[in-house]
Amino acid sequence: MQWRLPLITFSALTLAACGGVNYGGGLWERDGRGAPSAHVAGIAYGSAYESYLTSSDVAYMSDAFLTVMNTEEGTRRDWVNHRTGAQGEIIAGEPFLQNVDYARSGRLRAPVGLETRWALEPAQGDYSSTSNTNVRLGASTSAPVVSTLTEGSVVEAIGSVHGAPWMLVARHGEVVGYMHTDFLEQREGGDVLLAGGAPRAPIYCRVYDQRLVLRDGPRDSWSGTACLSRNGRWDVQGARGPGV
Numbered sequence: 638m639q640w641r642l643p644l645i646t647f648s649a650l651t652l653a654a655c656g657g658v659n660y661g662g663g664l665w666e667r668d669g670r671g672a673p674s675a676h677v678a679g680i681a682y683g684s685a686y687e688s689y690l691t692s693s694d695v696a697y698m699s700d701a702f703l704t705v706m707n708t709e710e711g712t713r714r715d716w717v718n719h720r721t722g723a724q725g726e727i728i729a730g731e732p733f734l735q736n737v738d739y740a741r742s743g744r745l746r747a748p749v750g751l752e753t754r755w756a757l758e759p760a761q762g763d764y765s766s767t768s769n770t771n772v773r774l775g776a777s778t779s780a781p782v783v784s785t786l787t788e789g790s791v792v793e794a795i796g797s798v799h800g801a802p803w804m805l806v807a808r809h810g811e812v813v814g815y816m817h818t819d820f821l822e823q824r825e826g827g828d829v830l831l832a833g834g835a836p837r838a839p840i841y842c843r844v845y846d847q848r849l850v851l852r853d854g855p856r857d858s859w860s861g862t863a864c865l866s867r868n869g870r871w872d873v874q875g876a877r878g879p880g881v
Contacts, residue, residue: 679876
């Protein structure tokens with residue numbers, strides 16, 4: 638019976654070594670030497686040196702990407718792979734929404750971290766807040782508050798949350814967040830937007846800038862766009878294969 642203890646100990650250590658955690662929309666692990674092993678498919682898409690990067694370079698770049706995409710616009714995250722000498726930085730850019738009907742803006746800027754897991758039914762027109770009202774990142778009273786609008790503030794409808802008393806609204810051509818419909822009333826004589834069609838979920842995207850320096854001196858810089866898929870993973874637009 639003495640052989641069982643080493644076997645159990647080895648199994649436990651093996652499970653611990655293989656574990657990963659969900660980190661900002663991608664799988665993030667440790668490789669035993671403290672280095673990240675996250676891989677965002679297509680993370681170097683747009684670089685002239687994409688094919689020169691090793692898997693560990695991609696892991697460091699992916700780790701920086703997953704961190705910076707949850708921060709305010711202009712935030713920079715540096716990374717360096719001492720094993721290969723590659724290093725770089727990623728700078729968070731503008732968040733915006735796709736897959737929405739909104740006639741007042743070509744690209745609809747959104748607040749950082751806006752939740753988009755709800756389908757929106759077509760809505761139209763301008764609304765006023767009937768009291769001082771919280772605007773939230775999600776269609777729930779537990780979602781973080783972005784701002785508080787005073788009574789009488791005017792907002793523009795983007796869509797009503799399907800099956801819930803919430804509306805995604807904008808001001809001055811930019812998304813501000815979700816407001817509960819109990820505190821909104823449509824304005825008489827306000828501008829009317831044409832809307833129609835079946836409910837559909839908006840897609841949260843961000844632009845970003847990257848810089849790369851390889852060990853032997855080659856340098857590169859480029860811009861990219863990534864969008865969150867329905868399973869919460871990032872898809873780098875234009876890249877080959879699905880994102881993680």
